Amino acid sequence: MDPKDRRSRATEAFFGRRRGKTMRPQQAAALESGFGTYRLDLTAEPPADLRTLFEAEVAGVRLEIGFGGGEHLLHRATEAPAIGFVGVEPFVNGMAKMMMAVKEKPLANLRVYDDDATQLLDWLPQASLDGIDLLYPDPWPKKKHWKRRFVSPVNLDRFARVLKPGSKFRFASDIDTYVNWTLQHCRAHGALAWQASDAADWHRPYDGWPGTRYEAKAIREGRRPAYLTFLRT
Numbered sequence: 001m002d003p004k005d006r007r008s009r010a011t012e013a014f015f016g017r018r019r020g021k022t023m024r025p026q027q028a029a030a031l032e033s034g035f036g037t038y039r040l041d042l043t044a045e046p047p048a049d050l051r052t053l054f055e056a057e058v059a060g061v062r063l064e065i066g067f068g069g070g071e072h073l074l075h076r077a078t079e080a081p082a083i084g085f086v087g088v089e090p091f092v093n094g095m096a097k098m099m100m101a102v103k104e105k106p107l108a109n110l111r112v113y114d115d116d117a118t119q120l121l122d123w124l125p126q127a128s129l130d131g132i133d134l135l136y137p138d139p140w141p142k143k144k145h146w147k148r149r150f151v152s153p154v155n156l157d158r159f160a161r162v163l164k165p166g167s168k169f170r171f172a173s174d175i176d177t178y179v180n181w182t183l184q185h186c187r188a189h190g191a192l193a194w195q196a197s198d199a200a201d202w203h204r205p206y207d208g209w210p211g212t213r214y215e216a217k218a219i220r221e222g223r224r225p226a227y228l229t230f231l232r233t
Helices: 025-038 071-079 092-104 117-123 143-148 153-162 176-189 213-220
Strands: 060-065 083-088 110-113 129-135 163-173 192-194 226-232
Touching: 025 092, 025 110, 060 071, 071 083, 071 092, 083 117, 092 110, 110 117, 117 153, 129 153, 153 163, 153 176, 153 192, 163 176, 176 192, 176 226
Parallel strands: 060 083, 060 129, 083 110, 129 163
Antiparallel strands: 163 226, 192 226
16 A cells, blocks of 8 residues: 555554553563564565565464464464464553563564554555454444444455455454454455354364463353454455
8 A cells, every 4th residue: 555545543443542550670671672673664665575574484474463462472473483473462561461472482483563553454565464363352342432443344455455365364252243243344345255164163263272361251251252264255
């Protein structure tokens, strides 16, 4: 996307908190040093081949939007060292937790971005991603706030632009209205086809799923998670 075509609002799709409790000095130090190694610089031109962003030789690149504390992203990046992973998390405390983890155990197949995911999506080259994960995003449960949900026609256009044909968009949530919202929006979009082999398929976690603290909370509170997979046609 040409920079002049990008929207002028600095954070088009991020409405949550940027900061939580005050970070400990070691967390702040890990954040600063980690950004020097892992943070993407969107003022630079994106490479034609995203695989060159990583220290490791990788066969493909996946994106996780809103990785929270990083449990899922760390698990995936560790179990698949031949895949490059880009994680987006604007919440400073979540990013600090991630940078603390990679300080202890560096990952050559990881890069991060700490601002609005739409900025990164607009920066990425066309058909450059092998997958996108949006896991337990903020559901904005009040109807007047539904327009803030990350799944929207404009963001699905972004997904369709950067995903390679045959790649997958995965969405997990414990909020029924957001699950139905996502199914309806993806069906209306046309470039993302829902993959479900049977009636129970969407309640089975993904292969190798490590779980997240948000999921554990949902289950404790009696909400049943859903795991949707859409194929880029």
